Amino acid sequence: MSPLPDFLRPLVISGPSGVGKSTLLQRLFAEYPDKFGFSVSHTTRTPRPGEVDGKQYYFVPREKFQDLIRENAFIEHAEFSSNYYGTSFMTVREVSSAGRRCILDIEAQGVRQIKATDLNPVYLFISPPSLTALRKRLRGRGTETEASAAKRLATALKEIEYAKEGAHDYVIINDDLDRAYALFKRVALGEQIKSDPLPPLDD
Ligand code: ADP
């Protein structure tokens, strides 16, 4: 059997917290309202201002999340920065049956778990141009307490280590947003691009 064209495979996007994943996704969904479907994850974290239940996430209490784990509702799930996050089978099924390309925004532990399934997505890593820029962005977003930002930045190093192992099909550096978006759009539309070289990220 010939391999599926990339556009028909789900797209997994990952990268450290604050790198700009949501920003790129928002742009894509605004430009192509009918082509893509976002895999809305479940999470136990509290909503940020402007976030709507069922749109960015299904916001659930820990007990509910644990019930869902027991019921095998998740393709993958992970604990990130003291909260649970998970992708339900139902969400991915719904998006795919609507004939849209399913896009998942998940962290590294989830990527490892997805690799053990038969989902067969394209893996894209969004890299910051430097750790200094990442710190600035995450704090500049104004959504995290200092403790939460510090935790997310520590976890960012693990995401970066995983990318250094070559875990992803493509790497895009989100430095200039317009440039990054142009590349992101091409990957989302199923084109093959030349990856950016992963920066040293040791600053
Ligand atoms: P993520 O979803 O990866 O956690 P966000 O999309 O929330 O990250 O972006 C984090 C912050 O960085 C936001 O305030 C966003 O406006 C800003 N940002 C995104 N892309 C860029 C960029 N290329 N240059 C500067 N700031 C950016």
Ligand code: 5GP
């Ligand atoms: P945030 O709290 O900033 O929205 O997300 C924190 C991290 O959780 C991000 O790295 C994001 O990619 C990841 N994430 C969001 N949903 C899921 C999910 O369903 N599974 C996993 N493993 N990670 C997720």
